[in-house]
Amino acid sequence: MIGRHAEEARDAVDEFLDHAVMATASRVRIVHGHGMGVLRKIIQEAAQQPSARGEILPRAAAERDGAGATIVKLRE
Numbered sequence: 001m002i003g004r005h006a007e008e009a010r011d012a013v014d015e016f017l018d019h020a021v022m023a024t025a026s027r028v029r030i031v032h033g034h035g036m037g038v039l040r041k042i043i044q045e046a047a048q049q050p051s052a053r054g055e056i057l058p059r060a061a062a063e064r065d066g067a068g069a070t071i072v073k074l075r076e
C-alpha cells in the first residue's frame with residue numbers, strides 16, 4: 001500500500017481482503033509503511049468493518065516491518 005492515496009488504498013485493501021477470504025487464507029500481512037499513519041488507519045478500519053473479514057492482530061514483530069505493517073486474522 002506504500003505510496004497510495006487514501007481512497008485508492010481503501011479500495012485495494014477491500015479487494016485484497018476479499019481475495020484472501022476466497023483463497024481461505026487464515027491471516028494476511030499488509031505493508032503500509034510508517035509515515036503519518038493514514039494508510040495504517042484505513043487498513044485497520046477496513047478490516048474491522050461488520051461486513052469485513054477479520055481482526056487486527058498486535059503489530060508485526062519488529063523484524064517483520066514493525067509498525068509499518070498490519071496483520072489481519074481472517075474469520076472463517
